[in-house]
Amino acid sequence: xxxxxxxETEETVTCLHITLYHPRQEExxxxxxLNFLKREQLRADEVAKFGRDTNICHxxxxxxxxxxVQFALQFFRQLNNSELGFEIKNMSxxxxxxxxxxxxxxxxxxxxxxxxxIRFGDYQLLIQRQExxxxxxxxxxxxxxxxxxxQERHLPLMQPIPESGISxxxxxxxxxxxxxxxxxx
Amino acid sequence: xxxxxxxETEETVTCLHITLYHPRQEExxxxxxLNFLKREQLRADEVAKFGRDTNICHxxxxxxxxxxVQFALQFFRQLNNSELGFEIKNMSxxxxxxxxxxxxxxxxxxxxxxxxxIRFGDYQLLIQRQExxxxxxxxxxxxxxxxxxxQERHLPLMQPIPESGISxxxxxxxxxxxxxxxxxx
Numbered sequence: 036x037x038x039x040x041x042x043e044t045e046e047t048v049t050c051l052h053i054t055l056y057h058p059r060q061e062e063x064x065x066x067x068x069l070n071f072l073k074r075e076q077l078r079a080d081e082v083a084k085f086g087r088d089t090n091i092c093h094x095x096x097x098x099x100x101x102x103x104v105q106f107a108l109q110f111f112r113q114l115n116n117s118e119l120g121f122e123i124k125n126m127s128x129x130x131x132x133x134x135x136x137x138x139x140x141x142x143x144x145x146x147x148x149x150x151x152x153i154r155f156g157d158y159q160l161l162i163q164r165q166e167x168x169x170x171x172x173x174x175x176x177x178x179x180x181x182x183x184x185x186q187e188r189h190l191p192l193m194q195p196i197p198e199s200g201i202s203x204x205x206x207x208x209x210x211x212x213x214x215x216x217x218x219x220x
Numbered sequence: 221x222x223x224x225x226x227x228e229t230e231e232t233v234t235c236l237h238i239t240l241y242h243p244r245q246e247e248x249x250x251x252x253x254l255n256f257l258k259r260e261q262l263r264a265d266e267v268a269k270f271g272r273d274t275n276i277c278h279x280x281x282x283x284x285x286x287x288x289v290q291f292a293l294q295f296f297r298q299l300n301n302s303e304l305g306f307e308i309k310n311m312s313x314x315x316x317x318x319x320x321x322x323x324x325x326x327x328x329x330x331x332x333x334x335x336x337x338i339r340f341g342d343y344q345l346l347i348q349r350q351e352x353x354x355x356x357x358x359x360x361x362x363x364x365x366x367x368x369x370x371q372e373r374h375l376p377l378m379q380p381i382p383e384s385g386i387s388x389x390x391x392x393x394x395x396x397x398x399x400x401x402x403x404x405x
Binding site: 079080082104107110111112113114117119122124126128137139140141142143144145170 | 264265267289292295296297298299302304307309311313322324325326327328329330355
């Protein structure tokens with residue numbers, strides 16, 4: 036972990052804004068080991084693992100129903116345009132990982148869309164990528180949602196998402212998935 | 221590392237047969253930390269890193285011109301057909317990683333062809349995948365080549381590779397890149 040001040044050149048850092056929802060968070064405090072509303076920096080070659088095993092996972096989910104390692108995120112550069120992106124891989128043999136409407140089985144991987152909803156079990160993670168220049172680091176920032184995020188992505192109905200009018204623009208405060216007015220959707 | 225006897229069900233394990241060549245191997249013994257002609261088993265979720273840093277890299281290259289981590293191999297399952305494969309990612313900011321004729325810059329990744337020649341600096345690695353069933357483990361097996369492997373892949377000339385007649389079939393003895401008769405190519 037390196038603070039921004041230690042970077043050699045001043046450059047922006049790609050950030051994954053991750054909004055988490057679990058219906059029993061209030062009761063079970065599943066996300067209690069995560070730092071909320073705070074950017075955290077990882078080296079470009081680090082694999083960001085999410086799961087139950089605190090020895091392996093950078094991001095720990097305190098839930099006996101979660102796999103040792105549930106899924107992993109990796110930073111990479113696109114082959115043709117050098118755009119920075121992330122790959123997600125399902126590391127759980129027990130449960131599917133759903134990226135928007137795409138089901139990933141164990142060891143399946145896919146490049147993460149710019150904005151997407153990740154689901155497994157009762158978990159929902161809305162992930163939005165904020166573009167940056169650095170190839171040495173990336174950042175994560177977590178936010179907690181009080182309500183289900185499915186509405187945000189229209190996922191149960193598999194309706195197409197309009198080009199505009201639904202996604203609140205990403206600002207320095209991160210995503211605000213629960214502030215969508217019904218008139219907007 | 222787990223021996224085959226400890227696997228729950230009897231199943232074959234995907235193996236990467238890797239033939240290594242470096243023009244100064246005899247003099248510098250760059251590959252002295254690798255086990256040759258012996259299958260080594262890794263967990264499916266392990267990232268097989270090749271490079272100079274013994275603390276990070278499973279496969280160590282004893283060469284000051286090599287990056288801390290030069291490249292990484294990862295096991296995965298294809299999304300549509302569940303075939304097992306490998307992804308290769310260039311982890312070096314200093315040198316390109318060339319997969320057959322495709323140049324990977326830092327953090328570029330590509331799915332590894334069934335058989336391919338990897339190059340960086342003076343290094344040449346011919347990698348051939350032997351299919352297996354296990355989704356829990358994969359294996360590696362190293363062999364040393366005495367002569368350059370470029371001839372094997374026709375790479376400097378970028379000639380098309382015929383469907384048959386050039387690739388010696390993979391058997392339990394692994395690849396034999398230096399046994400190709402000139403009449404075969």
